[in-house]
Amino acid sequence: MESADRESRAGTPVTGPELQALVLLKECGALKQGHFLLSSGLHSDRYCQCAALFEQPDSAGRVAELMTECLPRDLHPHTILTPAIGGILWGYELARALGCRSLFAERKPGEPFSLRRGFHLDKGERVLLAEDVITTGKSVMELVPLVEAAGAHLLGFAAIADRSRGEFQPSQPVHSLVKLNFNVHKPEECPLCREGQPLEKPGSREVQAAPPPAGQ
Ligand SMILES: [Zn+2]
Numbered sequence: 001m002e003s004a005d006r007e008s009r010a011g012t013p014v015t016g017p018e019l020q021a022l023v024l025l026k027e028c029g030a031l032k033q034g035h036f037l038l039s040s041g042l043h044s045d046r047y048c049q050c051a052a053l054f055e056q057p058d059s060a061g062r063v064a065e066l067m068t069e070c071l072p073r074d075l076h077p078h079t080i081l082t083p084a085i086g087g088i089l090w091g092y093e094l095a096r097a098l099g100c101r102s103l104f105a106e107r108k109p110g111e112p113f114s115l116r117r118g119f120h121l122d123k124g125e126r127v128l129l130a131e132d133v134i135t136t137g138k139s140v141m142e143l144v145p146l147v148e149a150a151g152a153h154l155l156g157f158a159a160i161a162d163r164s165r166g167e168f169q170p171s172q173p174v175h176s177l178v179k180l181n182f183n184v185h186k187p188e189e190c191p192l193c194r195e196g197q198p199l200e201k202p203g204s205r206e207v208q209a210a211p212p213p214a215g216q
Contacts (some may be wrong), residue, residue, distance in 0.1 A: 017066040021160070021177045024063055028056050031180075035192040037201045043190040044182040047202050048161055050132040054089040063160060064093035067177045071098075077128040077155055079103055079121065081147070083113060083139040090132040094158060105143055113142050121150035134159040134176065137168035144170075 014022060025031040030052040036044045054060050077100050082091030084106035095102035103121070105113040121127060127147050131140045140157055147154045154172055162168065162176035187193060 017069045018178055021063050021066050024059050024066075025050075025053060025160075025178070028052050028059050032202075035190075035197040035199050037199050038182075038184065040184075041187070042184040043187055043192060043199065044184045045192060046180070046182045047200075048133055048163065048180055049202055050086075050090065050160060053132075053160070057093075060089065060093050061096065063177065064090075064097035067094060067158060067160065067175075068097045070177055071158065071175050075128065075155055076126060078126045079152075080128050080130050080158070081105060081121070081143055082130045083143055086133075087131045087139070090160060091130045094128075094130055105146055113146060115146060121147060121152045123151035125150070125152040126155055127152045128155045128158050130158045132159065133161045133180075134164050134168050134174070137164060137170065137174075141170065 022031065025048065030048055030050050032047045032049070033045065034047070036047040038044050038047075053063060077098060079101040080091045080095040080098070081103045082088055082105070084104045088104045091104060092102045103115065103119045105115055105119075107113045115121065129140045129143050129147070131137075134140065134157070137157070144154060156173035156175060157170065159174070159176045161178045161180045162174060163180040163182060165181055168174060185191065193199070
């Protein structure tokens with residue numbers, strides 16, 4: 001898992017497309033430094049909200065072009081398939097950069113993903129699944145049965161950022177432009193809480209006062 005550690009290891013230079021993507025993500029405010037409450041309940045010193053990238057189509061398009069530099073030359077996908085809603089814009093930009101088709105799957109609460117709106121996969125079609133940020137990989141994995149049911153050929157996964165810390169290891173290859181290894185802590189062990197840094201809840205404007213230092 002050497003490559004998965006690259007970004008977090010102090011002093012190890014990140015170069016090429018990954019570095020350029022990190023710069024773009026920081027510039028548009030998608031990658032933030034601070035003190036964040038993650039949906040897992042853990043606290044983190046960084047946060048990635050790709051919606052901020054898609055506010056800037058030029059930057060998003062550039063990130064998609066950088067992604068193509070990280071994909072095998074012989075991949076030749078016919079179609080990018082993403083889970084709605086989060087993956088749609090990423091899949092669209094990536095499909096534009098690769099010159100292929102862009103589809104998304106959607107679902108009603110409690111139901112499996114399905115292809116609607118006349119979307120269709122053909123037998124033997126080369127399909128690349130895409131997601132902006134892979135955390136657990138649960139959403140993209142739920143698209144695999146759609147590819148299999150159509151008799152299409154699953155090429156693997158493409159993400160702007162992989163923050164699964166190497167824990168997302170499906171049988172097909174995972175291609176990611178950026179590896180994000182956030183420093184995450186249980187609230188009671190969080191050094192940022194101890195320093196009294198206000199806790200930000202991403203996705204809302206809410207900033208909470210830091211909880212009292214642990215163990216006191
Ligand atoms: Zn904290």
